[in-house]
Amino acid sequence: MGKSIINTGTVTYALRGRDLLRAKGYSAYMFRTTGKSAVGCGYSISTAADAETVKSIFGAEGIKYISIESGEGQ
């Protein structure tokens, strides 16, 4: 698991977020959100970027997400 898990509502934002993180030099991959979400189906990104970095990058690009969890480190 990476430093952060970003839970998104839709595969479109998940893929865009993944590509953006990779373009910034962070490893990132997308997977279907596991059974934790209170809102049902969605897609998540595991990335080496920390939560604050993700918030900054996603905020600048208008990528919406539901939540960011801190992971276990690389």
Added chain:
Amino acid sequence: MIYLDNAATTFPKPRAVTLAADNCLKNYSANPGRSGHALSVRASEEVYNCRKKLAQFFGAGKPETVIFTENCTMAINTVLKGVLNAGDHVICSGLEHNAVWRPLNRLKAEGVAFDTARVFLEDPDATVKSFEALIRDNTKMIICTHASNVFGTVLPIEKLGKLSEAYGLLFCVDAAQSAGVLPIDMARMNIDYLCIAPHKGLYAPMGTGVLIALKGIDKTLIEGGTGSLSMLETQPDFMPDKFESGTLNLSGIAGLSAGIDFVMSIGIQKIYQAEMKHIGMVYRELSRMKEVELYTDAPRPQSSVPVLSFNLKKLSSEEVSQKLDEKSIATRPGLHCAPLAHRMFGTIERGTVRICPSAFTSAKDIAMFLSALKNIESKAD
């Protein structure tokens, strides 16, 4: 078969398009944006990559602004019925397809008013002024075709975009006949909503409409499963899921992606110039035939798309098209779902025969069409 009905849908499709659709159906035709297995992710990547291509191709920026619909008509309905409310006023042009005109008439019954602006064929500024003269306090949107599907006339989209911006109006363009044929840059042209028929100028399979929305749309046409936020009883409020209920046409989208690559590999300008050369040749020859009626001036670059309408004086448009079909030449007669345009050109009673080349049309095809038409003309007495 000499196929000159490319304004209805392009045929044949590029080999890369059929291969892409075939490859999808054979190798990764899982449901995109639903499951988490490898094939579903592969499918999702295909859809997402096509969104990116479309957003870039049309100067839209973000891929989530790209909404896949069943066809261009559904894209137009999504905009009109999602944005307009009772009390609003809309302006369209006198060249609209029924895809615009019928939804506007339906909305009229619900309290949305609309006016039709006159199009001046050789004077874009006069066309813009005719739109401007119709703007009222409650005007919310200008919607118009980029190019007539009957006569090939191009509207001054860039100027209408500036007009819309100056008055704070939303601007929606029906690009059914122009996407992939003329350059379109939504940001530069101030286009808020672009409605596309990719099975025409982008050589995609049918069933692959696209709406690119740079401004919000309040109401949805349909609601349902989106693969996202499934616990919620209401539709997701984010793009593109808000407007993409139900399973997408994955193989069609794969074909569309290959179609964009095909157009980009040759170049829009190069395809356009070749098609305009064909149409120019047809126009010159038809203008010399005594029994032929033409309705426009000779097609000119940037003022026309390669679409031409004509009639033979002594035959109906249907008879001419049928006789051409007997010689294995495909054209389209009648009103082309555009009675407004036919009224403007005085052809509402009999319609016209319409021809439109594609990137696959050859000079030999055009010569054979002209020869066949001259033969029909000589026997029309």
